[in-house]
Amino acid sequence: MAPAEHQSEDTILKAAHKVFLSRGYHGTRMQEIADEAGINKALLHYYFRSKDKIFEAIFLSSFKNFLPQILEILDSDEPFEKKINTFFSKYLDLLIKHPHIPNFIMHEVAHNPEHLQSFFKKHFESKPSKFLRQIKEEMDAGRIEKQDPKQILVSMLALAIFPFAAKPILQIVLEMSEDDFKSFIQERKKFLPEFVMRSLRKI
Amino acid sequence: MAPAEHQSEDTILKAAHKVFLSRGYHGTRMQEIADEAGINKALLHYYFRSKDKIFEAIFLSSFKNFLPQILEILDSDEPFEKKINTFFSKYLDLLIKHPHIPNFIMHEVAHNPEHLQSFFKKHFESKPSKFLRQIKEEMDAGRIEKQDPKQILVSMLALAIFPFAAKPILQIVLEMSEDDFKSFIQERKKFLPEFVMRSLRKI
DNA sequence: GTCTATATAGGGATAGAC
DNA sequence: GTCTATCCCTATATAGAC
Incomplete structure (x- = not known):
């Protein structure tokens, strides 16, 4: 150039x-x-x-940072528990870099849902199908509790994304300064993989 | 009138x-x-x-449906595990009735954070302090794992709220129709209390 | 209280000079 | 390529008749 x-x-x-x-x-x-x-x-x-x-x-460049990169991680060949770790670690880092993306995408998408379908098909065929299958395999192998895999996936996305979308409200309700929030997110990198794995693991 | x-x-x-x-x-x-x-x-x-x-x-009437009602539930006198159940059951019902509120509030708040502080102080003094204390008590009594109570609270909010904010995207990624989504949420009422309690419970 | 008509400003877009 | 000046439509808000 x-x-x-x-x-x-x-x-x-x-x-x-x-x-x-x-x-x-x-x-x-x-x-x-x-x-x-x-x-x-x-x-x-x-x-x-x-x-x-x-x-x-x-919108296109933002959307690429919001979902597809992460779905790729989920469709990698890593073993299950390792993948949960990688997912939260990488996704939280990505969100720290682009904290406004979740709100932006969710707001704009909610107001033009018609466009989303074709947009999505055009730019990303990646679906988290491998990850959903992997969850099933873990269940069949008796290593994790039987659950709807989609509920698990959505929960993982929720746990990672929501704090960034709701940041200003959380800061007030929980009386957190900017620095408090930063370390809250750093803590969350460790908290979330454990939180999810403890819930899934068969006892 | x-x-x-x-x-x-x-x-x-x-x-x-x-x-x-x-x-x-x-x-x-x-x-x-x-x-x-x-x-x-x-x-x-x-x-x-x-x-x-x-x-x-x-905005005022919407906000009242988004947080304070729920914080009240969390500050009730119910025992811990029962409260987790009540929380998800009531909150999901509320969100089913007002599915657009999360996006609306989070978007508008993100763009006028200055106003939020005074607005919040004016209309709601309710903080989830009792619930946070209750979590600590459960930990001290050895019934749940030692964790940052705030991480737990934020996670509960995330698990309940996020699917409504991200609905159109989830529908495409997970190939869900309107009816699929409805039953997904109904399922979630059972899924979430178990998901959270399994994670918290000491093993 | 409810309408039509209009004032006024704001913001996306273009023309045209340099 | 970059600027100033301006067009023109749209949207909030008001005036005034009924």
């Missing part, structure tokens, strides 16, 4: 990412993206034709 | 509730609320002075 050529485009995307993720589609003003990027409104339309086009780019 | 007097006001509130919860503050048009209520735009301003005022009313 030529160095200066795409500089503005990247600057715009970074700015747009920041604004869209903190304000949502309808809360975002093109002016604010321009200010954040240190350029003019007109330039936004020069690079991307419309607000919609910029949004699409941001 | 006089019968006809407040009819329009109620109609407006019901319509506003529906529109705000499905579209969010910035996605909501006064025109759509008016249409939904079967009245004129101007009438909205006659009853409530501005969009902000209507929103405030809706």
Whole structure:
């Protein structure tokens, strides 16, 4: 890539990412993206034709960080218990890097569910089918309690994602400062694998 | 209350509730609320002075369904294990009745965290302090594993709330129809208390 | 209390100079 | 490529008749 050529485009995307993720589609003003990027409104339309086009780019890149990367981990060949550890460790790290993604995705998706179906099919065929099968195998082998595998998967996602989506509320209810919250999440990396495995393990 | 007097006001509130919860503050048009209520735009301003005022009313009533009612259950005098059961059973029922509240609250709160602090202090002093103490007591009595009580509380909230916030995504990833999702949630009422208690119980 | 009509502002998008 | 100026539609809000 030529160095200066795409500089503005990247600057715009970074700015747009920041604004869209903190304000949502309808809360975002093109002016604010321009200010954040240190350029003019007109330039936004020069690079991307419309607000919609910029949004699409941001949404796509965000979504890729929200689910597919993680589903891949779940579909790896690691043994079960090891995989639970890897999952929480990697997912929490990812969420620490992009803490606003859960809210952003869930909000936008809830308001355009029609688009999601085709969008999903277009960009990711990855389903957590291998992981769901793996859970079944563990059950059949008598190593974990018989449960609906989907309930387990959704629970794992919930335990990892929810604290980031509900952060401001949790901070108030539990009287946590920013630092408190940070160490709460760090603690959670250790807490969650144990929490889940203790629940699953046959006694 | 006089019968006809407040009819329009109620109609407006019901319509506003529906529109705000499905579209969010910035996605909501006064025109759509008016249409939904079967009245004129101007009438909205006659009853409530501005969009902000209507929103405030809706947000307040929604928030009351999202947290305080549940924190109350947690601060009751029930014994521990019974309380875990009551919590999930009542909370899931509440969320079935108001499935859009989690997304709505979390989205709006994330974008106006400044307001939340004073808002929360004004309307609810209820903190889950009794429940957190109760967890500690169970630990001290040797009935459950020693853990950070806050991690447990947040996990319980996550397990209950997340599926509603992430519903459209889950439906696609797990290939669930509306009916599938409904029964998934019904199943979850039984699944969650066991899931949590198995994890906590000392072995 | 409820309507129609209108004022006013805000924000996405374009024209055109440089 | 980047800017200033401006168009134009949309949305909140108000005025005023009934």
